[in-house]
Amino acid sequence: MELKRKARxxxxxxxxxxxxxxxxxxxxCYAYDARNARCIPDAxxxxxxxxxxxxxxxxxxxxxFPVVPRGSGTGTTGGSVAVEGGVVLVTTxxxxxxxxxxxxxxxxxxxxxxxxxxxxxxxAKGMFYPPDPSSAGVSTLGGNVAECAGGPxxxxxxxxxxxxxxxxxxxxxxxxxxxGVRTAKGVVGYDLTRLLVxxxxxxxxxxRILLKLLPLPAATATLKVSFxxxxxxxxxxxxxxxxxxxxxCVEYMDEASISCAQSIADLDLPQGCRSILLIEVDxxxxxxxxxxxxxxxxxxxxxxxxxxxxxxAHEAKRLWTVRKKVSPALYLFGPDKINEDIxxxxxxxxxxxxxxxxxxxxxxxxxxxxxxxxxxxIHFNVMIDKKDPVQKLRADAVIDEIFDHTLAxxxxxxxxxxxxxxxxxxxxxxxxxKELEIMRGIKKLFDPKGILNPSKIF
Amino acid sequence: MELKRKARxxxxxxxxxxxxxxxxxxxxCYAYDARNARCIPDAxxxxxxxxxxxxxxxxxxxxxFPVVPRGSGTGTTGGSVAVEGGVVLVTTxxxxxxxxxxxxxxxxxxxxxxxxxxxxxxxAKGMFYPPDPSSAGVSTLGGNVAECAGGPxxxxxxxxxxxxxxxxxxxxxxxxxxxGVRTAKGVVGYDLTRLLVxxxxxxxxxxRILLKLLPLPAATATLKVSFxxxxxxxxxxxxxxxxxxxxxCVEYMDEASISCAQSIADLDLPQGCRSILLIEVDxxxxxxxxxxxxxxxxxxxxxxxxxxxxxxAHEAKRLWTVRKKVSPALYLFGPDKINEDIxxxxxxxxxxxxxxxxxxxxxxxxxxxxxxxxxxxIHFNVMIDKKDPVQKLRADAVIDEIFDHTLAxxxxxxxxxxxxxxxxxxxxxxxxxKELEIMRGIKKLFDPKGILNPSKIF
Numbered sequence: 001m002e003l004k005r006k007a008r009x010x011x012x013x014x015x016x017x018x019x020x021x022x023x024x025x026x027x028x029c030y031a032y033d034a035r036n037a038r039c040i041p042d043a044x045x046x047x048x049x050x051x052x053x054x055x056x057x058x059x060x061x062x063x064x065f066p067v068v069p070r071g072s073g074t075g076t077t078g079g080s081v082a083v084e085g086g087v088v089l090v091t092t093x094x095x096x097x098x099x100x101x102x103x104x105x106x107x108x109x110x111x112x113x114x115x116x117x118x119x120x121x122x123x124a125k126g127m128f129y130p131p132d133p134s135s136a137g138v139s140t141l142g143g144n145v146a147e148c149a150g151g152p153x154x155x156x157x158x159x160x161x162x163x164x165x166x167x168x169x170x171x172x173x174x175x176x177x178x179x180g181v182r183t184a185k186g187v188v189g190y191d192l193t194r195l196l197v198x199x200x201x202x203x204x205x206x207x208r209i210l211l212k213l214l215p216l217p218a219a220t221a222t223l224k225v226s227f228x229x230x231x232x233x234x235x236x237x238x239x240x241x242x243x244x245x246x247x248x249c250v251e252y253m254d255e256a257s258i259s260c261a262q263s264i265a266d267l268d269l270p271q272g273c274r275s276i277l278l279i280e281v282d283x284x285x286x287x288x289x290x291x292x293x294x295x296x297x298x299x300x301x302x303x304x305x306x307x308x309x310x311x312x313a314h315e316a317k318r319l320w321t322v323r324k325k326v327s328p329a330l331y332l333f334g335p336d337k338i339n340e341d342i343x344x345x346x347x348x349x350x351x352x353x354x355x356x357x358x359x360x361x362x363x364x365x366x367x368x369x370x371x372x373x374x375x376x377x378i379h380f381n382v383m384i385d386k387k388d389p390v391q392k393l394r395a396d397a398v399i400d401e402i403f404d405h406t407l408a409x410x411x412x413x414x415x416x417x418x419x420x421x422x423x424x425x426x427x428x429x430x431x432x433x434k435e436l437e438i439m440r441g442i443k444k445l446f447d448p449k450g451i452l453n454p455s456k457i458f
Numbered sequence: 459m460e461l462k463r464k465a466r467x468x469x470x471x472x473x474x475x476x477x478x479x480x481x482x483x484x485x486x487c488y489a490y491d492a493r494n495a496r497c498i499p500d501a502x503x504x505x506x507x508x509x510x511x512x513x514x515x516x517x518x519x520x521x522x523f524p525v526v527p528r529g530s531g532t533g534t535t536g537g538s539v540a541v542e543g544g545v546v547l548v549t550t551x552x553x554x555x556x557x558x559x560x561x562x563x564x565x566x567x568x569x570x571x572x573x574x575x576x577x578x579x580x581x582a583k584g585m586f587y588p589p590d591p592s593s594a595g596v597s598t599l600g601g602n603v604a605e606c607a608g609g610p611x612x613x614x615x616x617x618x619x620x621x622x623x624x625x626x627x628x629x630x631x632x633x634x635x636x637x638g639v640r641t642a643k644g645v646v647g648y649d650l651t652r653l654l655v656x657x658x659x660x661x662x663x664x665x666r667i668l669l670k671l672l673p674l675p676a677a678t679a680t681l682k683v684s685f686x687x688x689x690x691x692x693x694x695x696x697x698x699x700x701x702x703x704x705x706x707c708v709e710y711m712d713e714a715s716i717s718c719a720q721s722i723a724d725l726d727l728p729q730g731c732r733s734i735l736l737i738e739v740d741x742x743x744x745x746x747x748x749x750x751x752x753x754x755x756x757x758x759x760x761x762x763x764x765x766x767x768x769x770x771a772h773e774a775k776r777l778w779t780v781r782k783k784v785s786p787a788l789y790l791f792g793p794d795k796i797n798e799d800i801x802x803x804x805x806x807x808x809x810x811x812x813x814x815x816x817x818x819x820x821x822x823x824x825x826x827x828x829x830x831x832x833x834x835x836i837h838f839n840v841m842i843d844k845k846d847p848v849q850k851l852r853a854d855a856v857i858d859e860i861f862d863h864t865l866a867x868x869x870x871x872x873x874x875x876x877x878x879x880x881x882x883x884x885x886x887x888x889x890x891x892k893e894l895e896i897m898r899g900i901k902k903l904f905d906p907k908g909i910l911n912p913s914k915i916f
Contacts, residue, residue, distance in 0.1 A: 103696055103805035104834075126702065148645045159643060161652075162620060175892045183801040184833040185617060185873030187606045187656045188881070188888050189915060190897045194619075194652035198645045215702035238561055244584065244673035287745045343641040347561035375642040376562075415643030423646070430646050434633045439648045441903040445896065457647060 003042040003087070007063045011045060011087070014055050019046040019093070030088045033073045033080050034135070035422060041068065041082035046093045050168060050176050050207035056089060057205070058174030060451040067172075068453050069201040071112065071140030074133075075147060076339055077420025079200045083455040089205065091142050097121055098208070105213040106165065106182060111142025111206050115149075128216040130157035130248075133416065134324050142206050148198030150416035152249040152280075155241075155374025157214075159416065161197045168208035169196060172447035182210055195442070200418045201453045203446040217282035220248070221292050222316040225299045226273040226306040230254055233275040234350040236302035237373045240279070241346065245294045249280040250374030251323055254353065257370040260329040261322045270305045277373065278323055280316075326370055327379070333366035334383030338395055342402065344411035346376040355405050356380065363394045377415035403429055419457045427458055461500040461545070465521045469503060469545070472513050477504040477551070488546045491531045491538050492593070493880060499526065499540035504551045508626060508634050508665035514547060515663070516632030518909040525630075526911050527659040529570065529598030532591075533605060534797055535878025537658045541913040547663065549600050555579055556666070563671040564623065564640060569600025569664050573607075586674040588615035588706075591874065592782055600664050606656030608874035610707040610738075613699075613832025615672075617874065619655045626666035627654060630905035640668055653900070658876050659911045661904040675740035678706070679750050680774040683757045684731040684764040688712055691733040692808040694760035695831045698737070699804065703752045707738040708832030709781055712811065715828040718787040719780045728763045735831065736781055738774075784828055785837070791824035792841030796853055800860065802869035804834040813863050814838065821852045835873035861887055877915045885916060 003011075011020050021027065021044040031040040042065070047053045060067045066086030073080050082088050095112035102125055109118065115136040122129050132151040133139055139149070145167070150159040166180020180186065180193035196204055227233040230252075237250055253261060255274045261267055269276065277299070281291040296307050310316035330337055344352050353369065360367045371379040382398055384391040403413055403426055413423055413430050428436070436458055446452075461469075469478050479485065479502040489498040500523070505511045518525045524544030531538050540546050553570035560583055567576065573594040580587050590609035591597055597607070603625070608617040624638020638644065638651035654662055685691040688710075695708055711719060713732045719725055727734065735757070739749040754765050768774035788795055802810050811827065818825045829837040840856055842849040861871055861884055871881055871888050886894070898916055902908075 101803070101805075102700060104803040105699065106803070148649075150643050154642060158620070161649070162616070171892070171896075177893050177896070178890065179893065181801070181870040182803055182868045183835075183870055183873070185608050185612060185801050185830075185835050186870040187872050187874060187876050188870055188885060189877065189893070190661075190900055191606075191619070191652045191656055192893065192896065194649045198649055203648075215699075215704055218702065241563065241673075242560060244676065246673055284745060284748055286748060287742060290742055290744060343639070343643050345559070345562040345564070345640055347559075372643075377641075377643050410640045412639040412641055412644040412646055414645050415641070416645060418645050419647065427646060432635065434629070435635050435637065435647070435650065438629075438635070438650065438903065442648055442900065445899040445903060 003065055004063060007059065007065055008043070010059050011043060011056070014052050015045050030070065030090065031081065033075045033078060035076050035078045037078065037081070039081040039083050041088040042085050044088045044090060046090050048093050050170055053089065053170045053205050053207060054174045054176055056087065057170055057172055057452070060087070061173055061449045064449065064451065066451055066454050069146070069205045071143030072138045074135035074139045075143065075420065076417045077422045079147060079418055079420040079456060083421060091140060094207065100125055102127070107211045107213055109141055109209050109211065111140060111209060113141045115139045115141055115144055122213055123216055126216050127213040129163065129211060129213055131160045131163060134327065141209055145197055145206055145209055146199065146201045147418045148416065150377065152251050152372050154372060155250055156246045156248040161194055163212045164193055164197050165210040165212050166193050167196055167206050167210065169204035169206045171204050172449065172452035180210060184212065198418065200420060200456055202443060202456050219285045219288040220280055220282040221288050222310040222319055223279040223292065223295060224308045224310070224319055225277040225279060225304045226270050227275045227303065228272050228305055230275040230353045231350050232303040233277050234353065234373065236277060236299045236304065237349065238347050239298050239302055240295055241374065243294060243298055245291050247279050247281045247291070247295065247374065249278065251278040251371065252276070252373040253323065253326065253370040254368065256366065256368040257326045260326050260332060260368065263332060264325050264329055265322050267322060273305060278319055330368055330381050330383055333368065334385055336384050336386040338382040338384065338399060340380045340399065340402065341377060341415050341417045342380055342406040342411055342413060343375070343377045343415035344406055344409045346374065348409040348411070349373060349376060349378070351409060352378060352405065359398050359401060363398050365391065365394055365398060376411065421456060424457065461523055462521060465517065465523055466501070468517050469501060469514070472510050473503050488528065488548065489539065491533045491536060493534050493536045495536065497539040497541050499546040500543050502546045502548060504548050506551050508628055511547065511628045511663050511665060512632045512634055514545065515628055515630055515910070518545070519631055519907045522907065522909065524909055524912050527604070527663045529601030530596045532593035532597045533601065533878065534875045535880045537605060537876055537878040537914060541879060549598060552665065558583055560585070565669045565671055567599055567667050567669065569598060569667060571599045573597045573599055573602055580671055581674055584674050585671040587621065587669060587671055589618045589621060592785065599667055603655055603664055603667055604657065604659045605876045606874065608835065610709050610830050612830060613708055614704045614706040619652055621670045622651055622655050623668040623670050624651050625654055625664050625668065627662035627664045629662050630907065630910035638668060642670065656876065658878060658914055660901060660914050677743045677746040678738055678740040679746050680768040680777055681737040681750065681753060682766045682768070682777055683735040683737060683762045684728050685733045685761065686730050686763055688733040688811045689808050690761040691735050692811065692831065694735060694757045694762065695807065696805050697756050697760055698753055699832065701752060701756055703749050705737050705739045705749070705753065705832065707736065709736040709829065710734070710831040711781065711784065711828040712826065714824065714826040715784045718784050718790060718826065721790060722783050722787055723780050725780060731763060736777055788826055788839050788841055791826065792843055794842050794844040796840040796842065796857060798838045798857065798860065799835060799873050799875045800838055800864040800869055800871060801833070801835045801873035802864055802867045804832070806867040806869070807831055807834060807836070809867060810836060810863070817856050817859060821856050823849065823852055823856060834869065879914060882915065
């Protein structure tokens with residue numbers, strides 16, 4: 001569907017020529033997210049205010065074209081691509097940190113602020129914003145809110161949802177609304193704030209975000225722990241959490257992930273190491289020392305082959321860089337990646353890892369898993385060549401089995417990536433008919449014309 | 459409106475004679491909550507399963523009678539009283555702690571579990587459920603979820619919303635739904651869980667709750683700090699939070715609250731003390747020692763007259779008992795209490811306290827404030843004799859001014875009590891027309907016949 005002349009003229013009225021892009025070259029740049037499938041929009045606009053977004057959505061309702069909100073496009077489930085064409089609305093020009101309130105530990109930001117820039121800004125003032133998705137250097141806070149981004153620190157600090165106090169948002173019908181409060185507590189009316197968090201840009205375009213901040217921990221320390229088996233690593237995680245020490249990150253890498261990581265940098269691992277944990281603790285200096293000692297004792301008791309503390313911030317950073325580079329390095333195993341982010345109750349990780357091992361043998365496809373062991377969030381990847389129809393069919397069968405097993409273990413199909421378009425066909429495995437009917441009813445209530453980010457989630 | 463014969467027969471079918479109460483004596487017992495206004499229901503039922511609740515709600519839709527869910531009736535805004543008559547559905551027989559999972563730090567409970575019993579059960583296993591409303595000894599977890607209960611520990615640990623992973627609930631139309639996940643992360647579909655938390659029993663009857671738990675802190679310590687003025691106390695709170703030490707509770711009492719508390723027990727305060735802070739820190743033993751020292755230093759710097767640490771658990775408990783008894787002791791000042799739980803950004807507490815002082819002089823009514831200074835949640839009370847129409851009018855004017863001032867300071871009209879019926883007429887001060895329209899639309903979507911807890915919130 002192409003935009004009508006009337007729509008193009010009206011959009012030019014709002015955005016001028018500078019902030020409305022309609023050339024093919026410009027549109028192709030906004031045809032992808034990290035999922036790597038192509039949906040070319042009819043136009044791309046760059047609003048600088050809620051009012052412009054309001055006018056755009058009112059126009060979309062009137063003339064019937066889709067609008068797809070987008071931050072930096074780092075999502076992995078197609079949430080920000082224009083499946084049905086229409087206008088991609090890019091929020092990156094709305095990138096002001098409006099206020100950092102050092103008395104009340106809150107911040108007010110526009111949606112286009114880069115997550116990593118926000119981390120730096122609040123940390124410079126002695127404050128801390130825990131959500132830290134892998135793409136933090138590029139992703140926007142608006143996108144983080146839309147997807148309810150997580151990351152490794154969730155084991156101790158929770159996810160984006162836990163830090164959003166309120167938002168300003170534009171409804172698909174064009175009205176500007178304000179939800180939530182500026183305070184830690186607030187129970188006046190239904191919780192529209194958390195309804196919008198994680199709604200994947202289908203209910204409203206977020207134009208202002210009120211965030212809760214914490215005091216910046218005085219100290220952190222990182223441990224790299226090697227194990228001869230994934231089972232032992234998983235057992236160590238269970239024992240750490242049960243001990244009452246809550247690290248801020250407990251990341252694991254399986255044998256295949258380690259091979260990938262080794263291809264980037266020498267991890268200096270003992271012979272026979274088949275799994276590693278990266279554990280980060282934080283708090284006051286004395287608390288960190290106590291936690292480190294406790295954790296080291298526990299992992300040794302659980303059979304660790306080697307326990308090494310990063311000697312300094314530089315070495316800790318190197319360890320984390322390696323962990324974050326595993327994902328792109330997976331292309332060693334195949335040209336196409338199917339990337340899932342299932343979650344199981346933490347104690348079920350060994351069962352899940354065993355399942356993955358047996359599927360690997362059964363289907364003969366390269367599979368890699370790593371992720372946030374502390375909260376049971378497994379980034380499970382199948383590497384294939386999509387041009388090979390047999391590989392594609394096998395991969396689909398693997399995903400199906402993995403999803404069924406995840407749900408049987410009491411888990412969920414997505415911890416932080418969302419449904420978007422890639423998990424849409426599976427949503428009925430996790431959610432019942434009535435639950436889906438209610439969600440569709442909410443979508444209809446917010447977006448009676450169905451113009452905002454259509455064909456996503458359900 | 460009385461229940462039709464057909465409805466009574468059908469309810470007898472579901473509940474037998476034992477669990478259906480229709481005598482006036484029985485109905486009067488369920489005509490009140492802590493707000494102290496009388497609404498006698500037509501019948502009271504005591505379900506033992508989601509299926510029975512489902513049948514009851516389907517029947518209510520068919521025959522058109524209201525159903526009002528109720529736990530222990532400790533709410534303060536009329537949320538559990540049958541304003542339009544009908545059936546009060548009491549969940550107290552559904553009081554099983556179904557599971558406490560020590561590996562994954564989760565629990566599954568029925569809605570009728572008493573909050574304090576749950577605290578004891580999880581603490582016996584070395585785990586911790588932070589939400590701790592004043593009524594914890596009596597209130598139910600179902601009621602806590604319906605109202606999004608808070609309490610003093612929210613400053614560090616958040617509120618009920620932050621601990622609810624998922625629920626089983628019966629929709630007003632009778633369908634049983636399951637929302638959320640058993641894991642810390644989960645982003646499949648819209649967040650129906652948080653939509654139900656704090657919805658005051660107007661969207662669904664909660665029949666099962668999945669809760670997140672934390673490791674039980676190894677140590678706690680309580681400080682009682684005396685100040686010559688409320689301003690100094692408030693300044694101390696701001697400095698403590700800004701220092702990076704996050705106590706788990708920071709409670710304050712103003713001069714009038716202190717008088718009340720003194721009437722219960724000698725608080726052993728220095729001459730001229732006009733405000734006290736109760737500060738509780740927790741963590742490992744060493745962390746608690748460090749925090750105590752830091753906090754003591756800060757409050758002295760802010761002008762504290764005296765800083766005393768509770769010498770033992772017994773003394774700490776006594777301090778907290780006094781704090782919790784202030785609310786009932788307020789009846790010293792008048793036969794009727796108007797109890798509000800406004801929240802302002804923490805740093806605005808001195809401004810709010812000054813406003814209260816000036817209103818006291820202006821209107822000549824006894825007013826008392828105390829509450830959760832750490833999160834800006836002020837329990838503000840006006841004591842009157844409602845039979846005196848002049849006092850009643852004055853009190854209404856005071857409340858109006860307090861609410862306007864709260865919102866002007868960036869606050870909210872309720873931190874933990876909810877809207878119910880007592881704040882319904884004020885909700886338009888805080889929420890815009892479009893936001894209310896969306897909320898009413900959600901109510902209609904869940905409850906097309908309007909039979910579940912009608913006349914509440916809006």
